[in-house]
Amino acid sequence: MEKILTRNIHKENSQSIDVYEASGGYQALRKAVTQMTPVEVIDEVKKSGLRGRGGAGFPTGLKWSFMPPKGDKPHYLLCNADESEPGTFKDRLLMEKDPHLVLEGCMASAYAMHADACYIYIRGEFVLGAEVLERAVEEAYAKGYAGKNVCGSGWNCDLVIHRGAGAYICGEETALMSSLEGGRGNPRVKPPFPAQSGAWGAPTTINNVETLACVPFILERGADWFKSIGPNEKNTGPKLYCLSGHVKRPGVYEAPMGLPLKELIYDLGGGMLHDDRPLKACIPGGSSVPVLRAEECDTNLDFDSLAALKTGLGSAGIMVMDSSTCMVKSLLRISHFYAHESCGQCTPCREGCGWMERILQRIEDGGGLQQDIDLLKNIADNIEGRTICALGDAAAWPVQSFVTKFRDEFQAHVDAGRCTVQGVA
Amino acid sequence: MYGAEFEKQVDRLVARYPEAKAAMLPVLWEVQKEKGWIDKESEAWVAERLGTSPAAVHGVVTFYTMYKQKPMGRHHIQVCTTLSCMLRGSDELMDHLKGKLGIDEGEVSHDGKFSLVRVECLGSCGTAPMFQLNDDYHEDLTIDAVDKLLDGLE
Numbered sequence: 001m002e003k004i005l006t007r008n009i010h011k012e013n014s015q016s017i018d019v020y021e022a023s024g025g026y027q028a029l030r031k032a033v034t035q036m037t038p039v040e041v042i043d044e045v046k047k048s049g050l051r052g053r054g055g056a057g058f059p060t061g062l063k064w065s066f067m068p069p070k071g072d073k074p075h076y077l078l079c080n081a082d083e084s085e086p087g088t089f090k091d092r093l094l095m096e097k098d099p100h101l102v103l104e105g106c107m108a109s110a111y112a113m114h115a116d117a118c119y120i121y122i123r124g125e126f127v128l129g130a131e132v133l134e135r136a137v138e139e140a141y142a143k144g145y146a147g148k149n150v151c152g153s154g155w156n157c158d159l160v161i162h163r164g165a166g167a168y169i170c171g172e173e174t175a176l177m178s179s180l181e182g183g184r185g186n187p188r189v190k191p192p193f194p195a196q197s198g199a200w201g202a203p204t205t206i207n208n209v210e211t212l213a214c215v216p217f218i219l220e221r222g223a224d225w226f227k228s229i230g231p232n233e234k235n236t237g238p239k240l241y242c243l244s245g246h247v248k249r250p251g252v253y254e255a256p257m258g259l260p261l262k263e264l265i266y267d268l269g270g271g272m273l274h275d276d277r278p279l280k281a282c283i284p285g286g287s288s289v290p291v292l293r294a295e296e297c298d299t300n301l302d303f304d305s306l307a308a309l310k311t312g313l314g315s316a317g318i319m320v321m322d323s324s325t326c327m328v329k330s331l332l333r334i335s336h337f338y339a340h341e342s343c344g345q346c347t348p349c350r351e352g353c354g355w356m357e358r359i360l361q362r363i364e365d366g367g368g369l370q371q372d373i374d375l376l377k378n379i380a381d382n383i384e385g386r387t388i389c390a391l392g393d394a395a396a397w398p399v400q401s402f403v404t405k406f407r408d409e410f411q412a413h414v415d416a417g418r419c420t421v422q423g424v425a
Numbered sequence: 426m427y428g429a430e431f432e433k434q435v436d437r438l439v440a441r442y443p444e445a446k447a448a449m450l451p452v453l454w455e456v457q458k459e460k461g462w463i464d465k466e467s468e469a470w471v472a473e474r475l476g477t478s479p480a481a482v483h484g485v486v487t488f489y490t491m492y493k494q495k496p497m498g499r500h501h502i503q504v505c506t507t508l509s510c511m512l513r514g515s516d517e518l519m520d521h522l523k524g525k526l527g528i529d530e531g532e533v534s535h536d537g538k539f540s541l542v543r544v545e546c547l548g549s550c551g552t553a554p555m556f557q558l559n560d561d562y563h564e565d566l567t568i569d570a571v572d573k574l575l576d577g578l579e
Contacts, residue, residue, distance in 0.1 A: 166490035182449030244550035
């Protein structure tokens with residue numbers, strides 16, 4: 001497939017505005033603001049079938065259409081560059097290697113929503129990405145692609161890079177707003193939805209980096225072209241897949257939506273890391289989504305194929321585990337993550353995540369009881385759906401799926417008081 | 426506080442937002458850049474400048490993992506130990522670092538040269554194992570590469 005989102009990343013000086021413009025960059029923004037109305041931009045994105053690349057897969061054009069008509073209040077677009085879902089590292093690549101694609105996507109999308117400003121919230125650890133973006137913003141202002149009178153259209157929109165400071169939860173859209181406003185990253189109850197009352201109480205839309213990076217191509221080549229990529233009209237467009245774990249060539253791969261999982265692992269990824277250790281399990285969408293056993297891995301990587309397996313494409317963080325992997329230790333590591341990252345507002349998540357981690361630690365250390373396995377499932381079931389934001393679900397799903405799909409291994413670990421997986425040191 | 430240039434930078438940051446308080450994270454970054462960590466006196470100054478309470482500032486400083494509440498080493502090593510890094514040997518990397526530096530997780534070496542912390546996913550899973558040394562990512566690490574890197578530091 002022709003590379004779309006990653007077409008510039010291997011070019012020399014790919015971060016510079018000259019290289020970006022030479023590849024046709026900023027023509028889509030110019031076209032949008034000088035030849036299209038905001039409604040036409042939204043309609044084109046709706047027609048393209050673009051769904052959010054941050055994790056939830058919500059139709060982007062539909063989300064944009066929730067923004068009210070422009071009134072007295074300012075409108076804001078927030079670009080979610082807080083990429084923190086374990087297993088995910090695609091947005092970092094775009095920001096570090098092709099920052100102007102991200103900025104053009106932001107500005108074209110901001111225009112569609114009558115935004116007065118676009119804030120790019122980048123996670124604090126991405127120091128390099130923030131520096132690259134800051135330089136790109138200066139270049140974009142100097143060339144009239146941001147700020148006053150964008151491309152001579154009379155539309156004004158500021159573009160600001162905002163660094164986080166280390167908190168997974170700020171990738172949740174309402175927590176991101178709390179953090180942007182200068183507070184702790186606590187998620188907010190919805191409704192009101194951000195389009196009604198978002199950042200500083202004004203109409204706001206939050207979109208992921210990769211989602212926004214698709215927009216210039218949709219405007220330049222048309223919704224029909226975008227829709228022609230991918231298996232069906234609900235799963236469209238080019239997609240970045242993040243491959244990690246026990247494979248020979250981990251990394252970010254661009255392919256059409258709906259790439260077969262096994263093609264990613266065995267073809268693009270070069271196969272399993274050790275030839276004598278076959279595939280045991282795979283998490284297809286970042287650590288939050290339910291795990292797949294090896295025999296479930298004959299699937300395609302798109303929203304609906306994975307939903308049919310009761311898991312999800314999420315942020316397309318594909319984590320591959322071979323036969324030497326201890327599922328108890330792996331789940332313990334995942335549960336530690338959520339216990340560490342819970343903001344602490346909702347009791348089921350704050351307490352439950354800690355309980356799950358401590359029970360898993362007990363099993364890992366050899367002090368586990370057989371009833372602990374059902375207890376883990378019970379706690380997870382009582383977190384799921386009972387919290388303000390999706391972090392509770394994200395903590396529950398791995399626990400539910402690991403202890404259900406690998407129950408024998410958990411039982412054996414409890415019985416032996418240690419890991420029983422062959423090949424584990 | 427921290428001189429006229431610092432205050433000018435704070436003014437520039439505040440101007441980027443509809444409300445002064447929104448400059449909280451960027452201003453705290455500036456404080457940390459100046460001092461190396463964030464003390465109570467700086468928190469009080471930030472509160473005054475942004476029109477909020479010292480408690481609110483302290484709440485922010487303690488919420489985010491990257492703000493240092495005490496002085497750390499000149500070379501601050503943050504080792505990612507989340508699942509993808511674990512699968513590629515981050516535990517062995519962490520053990521090696523503890524032995525080499527003679528400190529445990531969360532500690533600073535006696536000479537103030539190194540500090541070592543365990544952190545959650547740094548978004549570098551395709552190049553695991555890895556750590557962040559001050560601002561920079563060091564990826565696809567081997568024990569040899571780590572030794573070479575750290576032995577070469579002042």
